[in-house]
Amino acid sequence: MPLGRKPFLFRFQNGQLKRIAFYTDCPHCAQEIRAAEKYMGAKVACKFCNGALQFVESIAMS
Numbered sequence: 001m002p003l004g005r006k007p008f009l010f011r012f013q014n015g016q017l018k019r020i021a022f023y024t025d026c027p028h029c030a031q032e033i034r035a036a037e038k039y040m041g042a043k044v045a046c047k048f049c050n051g052a053l054q055f056v057e058s059i060a061m062s
């Protein structure tokens with residue numbers, strides 16, 4: 001199950017789009033996880049099941 005397949009969350013800031021967070025499903029417990037963009041590439045633990053996760057950027061940014 002690829003991580004990061006859901007759209008990133010954007011908001012307008014001075015007319016520009018800015019990525020602030022992203023959503024994915026935990027591969028262990030299938031709970032939806034929202035993570036701040038600063039955690040991209042980081043190894044973290046799922047807050048629901050404590051399973052190990054690493055967020056990877058799998059969506060091509062255009």
Ligand SMILES: [Zn+2]
Nearest residue numbers: 026029046049
């Ligand atoms: Zn989990």
